[in-house]
Amino acid sequence: MKSCWLQRKGSKDCLLFMSGWGMGPEPFSEVDFGLADVLMVFDYRSMDSSELFNLLPAGNLHLLAWSMGVWAASWLSQHDPRFAALRFSSSTAIGGTLSPIDNRCGIPVQDFEEMLGSFSPAKQESFYRSMFDCDEEAERFLLCKPCRSVELLWDELENLYKLCRSSSSARLPDIYNRRIITTRDRIFPARNQVRAWGKENCVLGALPHFPFYSQERRIIIPTQEV
Template sequence: MRRHWLARAGSDELTLVFAGWGLGAAPFAGLTGAADVLVVDDYTTLDDPLPEVTGYARLRLLAYSFGVASAAHWLARADVRPARLVAVNGTLHPADPQRGIAPEMIAATADGLNADSFARFCRRAGLTGPAPTIDHRAAAAELCAIAARGAAPETPFDRVWIADADRIIPTAAQVVAWHDQAEAVRRIPGGHVPFRPGQSWQEWFA
């Protein structure tokens, strides 16, 4: 997994973010109010123990998009227990026609991935600014790995945020996917990238 430190001031609390596919740290760059923030992505493999987390007295984890299933897979094998675990616009079933994205759509995205198609994906997701620079071949392989890994173990989340107009992981599919944890679900306006510049991290961990 790749690491992106958004903030590193020596706090005793770490905000760990499992980002979505392809977007890296860009969706979170405008959030405020956390002294130490580590964003990880690239879920081709999930055997990285992330030793950076062990030096903190308290850990809170926000998982976004395909980072939701990836975080749950990672937590199942890691000796880590976040004090607060939050999901945003993702499910434990990334490649699933009813509870995620249809597997054939993921395969088509991987097969046709290039600069133009990735830019369209970023616009559809609602990312502002230019599309991040990615290695298209590696990103396609990552998509295939996520799909092949399958559903993550059932994992209780403290909060699940679902945007009303998600055009990447359909809102209706997310609602179905979180049926058994409906008490944790909160609906929010917006699309697949719901984070706004100036928002506090604490709003997402509420």
């Protein structure tokens, strides 16, 4: 995995942003994450978190995990003692689950396998567009889409598939104290997200899968309240 700073203001608060599959820093360059410094994690071709810990500062940490990053953060908490030792002031999951490739609690298995089996530039763009329910937001994303090749994205997709479907991911810990359901999601069905977390344990947000351009996005940034 790779890590980079999205914003660094010398704040006492650091938001650790575990992003989803196929991402890079480019689409987030103008997203308002509040007053905190923001350290982004992406590219899950490898789950080696050394680069993250080379950058992670001391201070007040918040976790924001989105899409496949919800699973990735939980996976690290189980498999990486350094990550498990981190203490987060808040931990938010949005638009993802601990079982991300699952017919009842994640992306339907057939959908994921079809994506993996026939991945192409056209499939990549179709996926990116499916993250939105607003053409204007989709076009904004595509104008600054991640600078990553189709080959690298396929490698990442394959690695996530193998890890998520392995027995070691069967019972990952729930490390979150906020779980936001993206009810307009066309990637992770909202009903599967609710089923995964339980109705009493989550908050519904009228958001697409990629919620960061939405006018309602402030509800997902915990450091807005710090």
